[in-house]
Amino acid sequence: MTQSSYHLPVLLSECLTHLITDPNGVYVDVTFGGGGHSKAILEKLGEKGTLLAFDQDQDAAQQAAQIQDPRFIFVKANFRYLKRYLRLHKIEKVTGILADLGISSHQIDTAERGFSTRFEGRLDMRMDNDLEKDAIEVLNKYSETELHQILGKYGEVKNAKTLAAALVSARINKPLVESEDLKKVLQKYAPKGKEFKYFAQVYQAIRIEVNEEMQVLEEFLNQVPQVLAPKGRLVVMAYHSLEDRMVKNFIQQGKTFGQADKDFYGNIALPLKNLIKKPIVANEEEVAQNPRARSAKLRVAELS
Structure with a gap:
């Protein structure tokens, strides 16, 4: 950088x-x-x-x-x-x-901050490192309904309901901790040819929630x-x-x-x-x- x-x-x-x-x-x-x-x-x-x-x-x-x-x-x-x-x-x-x-x-270009879809790293997304809530907590602790609302409202994700259910299902087997964990789930639901935009919308929604x-x-x-x-x-x-x-x-x-x-x-x-x-x-x-x-x-x- x-x-x-x-x-x-x-x-x-x-x-x-x-x-x-x-x-x-x-x-x-x-x-x-x-x-x-x-x-x-x-x-x-x-x-x-x-x-x-x-x-x-x-x-x-x-x-x-x-x-x-x-x-x-x-x-x-x-x-x-x-x-x-x-x-x-x-x-x-x-x-x-x-x-x-x-x-x-x-912040985007610092891999360990977890803001970017381009890097592998822990799903943090806090603009202030002293905040208690991070992206890992949002993805693993929020209810399906809460995730649906966040993805739809803050990311304007069109299949927000379906994706929220998929995230809740995925975290049962393995907590969503690393960027790779999240992207594996998103890959299945991203529109063909628009994967990057879809990933960005989801990341934006989670980031907005984490940082209020x-x-x-x-x-x-x-x-x-x-x-x-x-x-x-x-x-x-x-x-x-x-x-x-x-x-x-x-x-x-x-x-x-x-x-x-x-x-x-x-x-x-x-x-x-x-x-x-x-x-x-x-x-x-x-x-x-x-x-x-x-x-x-x-x-x-x-x-x-």
């Missing part, structure tokens, strides 16, 4: 253009990862600017430790605790928040209007439709699910103002350099 691939940030110039409105403002990168976005933000900030970066991953913490800059503060925590840690650092309002959702390239990614995103979004300064920006990159739908709905409706709340007179008071009609996507050149950018959708909003 080279440093350059660890640090390859998606839609970097677009993020910076929409995020930084005041070089001396206070910014938050809630998904530090390899630090690519954070380092670029620091380069754009003035002497009085501040950047807080969140990440729960120990590898990310080690990357952050290499940044020696008085304007930079690293918080080793999940960004669902955004408001709590801002308060701890005596920060009431911020100028902009960047979120690069999902899994980092480094949808709950985390909802908790985070609900805190955003409370911590943004007037005209403060929210810049979010999502990589699959579930995340993007939640972000889009929050920006347009003021909540992650359902319709906007109305007052007695039928008026809608949205906390955020949508700044771009359609999400920004990567061009062909960037996708060629960084395949992860292919599915990225960038949305931008401002505190009303």
Whole structure:
């Protein structure tokens, strides 16, 4: 794993253009990862600017430790605790928040983390190694009904019910512990010619469940209007439709699910103002350099 691939940030110039409105403002990168976005933000900030970066991953913490800059503060925590840690650092309002959702390239490419279908390894899938629940527990302890719901909801797996039954049946003879154990089961149910996509959908579903990614995103979004300064920006990159739908709905409706709340007179008071009609996507050149950018959708909003 080279440093350059660890640090390859998606839609970097677009993020910076929409995020930084005041070089001396206070910014938050809630998904530090390899630090690519954070380092670029620091380069754009003035002497009085501040950047807080969140990440729960120990590898990310080690990357952050290499940044020696008085304007930079690293918080080793999940960004669902955004408001709590801002308060701890005596920060009431911020100028902009960047979120690069999902899994980092480094996590995918580290075989022992168990995130990728490409490698053999233990089925871990925890973004935070201190989490108690891992993929092994989900696959071996969850009921058939729970697995069916996870595969259908988070992976949009079409034969989720059939696969859930197969997983429960397979684990009776041998616990599903290694990537190879899981892939042996999936191979029988994957559509011909679409095996890779099918595997990816299943892995995504399990990963989202292990890390409570949808709950985390909802908790985070609900805190955003409370911590943004007037005209403060929210810049979010999502990589699959579930995340993007939640972000889009929050920006347009003021909540992650359902319709906007109305007052007695039928008026809608949205906390955020949508700044771009359609999400920004990567061009062909960037996708060629960084395949992860292919599915990225960038949305931008401002505190009303």
